[in-house]
Amino acid sequence: MKKLVMLLSLVAAFALSAPAYAHFQTIYTPQSALSKTQKINIKLIFTHPWEAGHTMDIGKDQSGKIHPPIAFGVMHKGKKKDLLETLKAITFTSLSNKGRAYDVNMKLKGMGDHVFYFVPAPYYEGAEDIYIQQCTKAIYNIAGAPTDWDALVGDPLPTEIVPLDKPYSIWKGMSFRGVVTCGGKPVPDAEIEVTYMNHNIEGNNFVTKENMEIPQPDLVPIGIKADSNGEFSFTFPKAGWWGFCALGAGGDLKYNGKELSQDAVIWVQVVDIK
Amino acid sequence: MKKTLIYLFGFLAVPFFFTTYAFAHTPLCSCYDNGDGTITCEGGFSDGSSAAGVSMTVQDKDGKAVTEGRMTEDSEFTFKKPEGDYTVVFDAGPGHVVEVPGSEITE
Numbered sequence: 001m002k003k004l005v006m007l008l009s010l011v012a013a014f015a016l017s018a019p020a021y022a023h024f025q026t027i028y029t030p031q032s033a034l035s036k037t038q039k040i041n042i043k044l045i046f047t048h049p050w051e052a053g054h055t056m057d058i059g060k061d062q063s064g065k066i067h068p069p070i071a072f073g074v075m076h077k078g079k080k081k082d083l084l085e086t087l088k089a090i091t092f093t094s095l096s097n098k099g100r101a102y103d104v105n106m107k108l109k110g111m112g113d114h115v116f117y118f119v120p121a122p123y124y125e126g127a128e129d130i131y132i133q134q135c136t137k138a139i140y141n142i143a144g145a146p147t148d149w150d151a152l153v154g155d156p157l158p159t160e161i162v163p164l165d166k167p168y169s170i171w172k173g174m175s176f177r178g179v180v181t182c183g184g185k186p187v188p189d190a191e192i193e194v195t196y197m198n199h200n201i202e203g204n205n206f207v208t209k210e211n212m213e214i215p216q217p218d219l220v221p222i223g224i225k226a227d228s229n230g231e232f233s234f235t236f237p238k239a240g241w242w243g244f245c246a247l248g249a250g251g252d253l254k255y256n257g258k259e260l261s262q263d264a265v266i267w268v269q270v271v272d273i274k
Numbered sequence: 275m276k277k278t279l280i281y282l283f284g285f286l287a288v289p290f291f292f293t294t295y296a297f298a299h300t301p302l303c304s305c306y307d308n309g310d311g312t313i314t315c316e317g318g319f320s321d322g323s324s325a326a327g328v329s330m331t332v333q334d335k336d337g338k339a340v341t342e343g344r345m346t347e348d349s350e351f352t353f354k355k356p357e358g359d360y361t362v363v364f365d366a367g368p369g370h371v372v373e374v375p376g377s378e379i380t381e
Contacts, residue, residue, distance in 0.1 A: 036378070037306035107381075111304040111316040143304035145318040 052206035055099030059121035067121035112147030186230030239272035
């Protein structure tokens, strides 16, 4: 009996630690602050960035069917442009597997902020028996003019993180603040996971080299919480791409009869200081 | 003592405010080639304010103005691409000038 209790508690401990897998949807491009209009490549990858681990097939349901993305677009000077049709399916290779991802080659044209947003079809996570849908944002800038970075995108994002600091203008040691929102309203006490892209992306692969040695492997992703106004802040110890994911910020939802964790994700690029 | 403090404040604070202003208000101008023989430049300021009405000059390699105009309400200025080397000058007043060399303007 005692053995059974112990076994059960082990299983429970394992199940509870499952969220530490930390899925993160990316909207990735190498440089967020650009000096002028230019061609860029953007990659949408659903992965475990800190360990360059298991990469999921974006939009795969319980039966294994892959559903196409729901929304992808960019907001510039208050106008939204639908880019869903421009996405090309690719196979992305992590350090442990391959997964369905998307990318697009496009010209990023015009001074100011370009707020990219992505809504994938919900992904079935067997390990947790839930669906995950991460509504993701990444903000790129041309020539320094601030135009849209602090604005709410709204439709088609049901939930999103609204920055209080320019996400492309952060130097190592500086902080980023944001507000977790759902339907445009702050989400108090939101639970947030923070990840770091510890392996660079080259082509459609993660490279093996680590950018940092993780000081506390049991404690990644780093867990923080928003305050009663949905606001959070994080100070960066290292340059590179950092991701924030507000878990279940979209509220208590169901999809195909399962729990749906509708998360809000934002990516921030931290620049090194020489 | 009070006087000293006031002087001290004046000496320290006045230059400080001026410096801050210059830094907090950087002029910005970025141009691209439309690929149809025209160039479009967009302007603005680092605090997000508009560059509408700002004077724009396109100079040839000798510094001679070949095109002159002003930023539109949308802070844009489109002009015919000159032959040879040229420079675009965004002039919002002293300390607020941006020069963009034609060689850096691409599609």
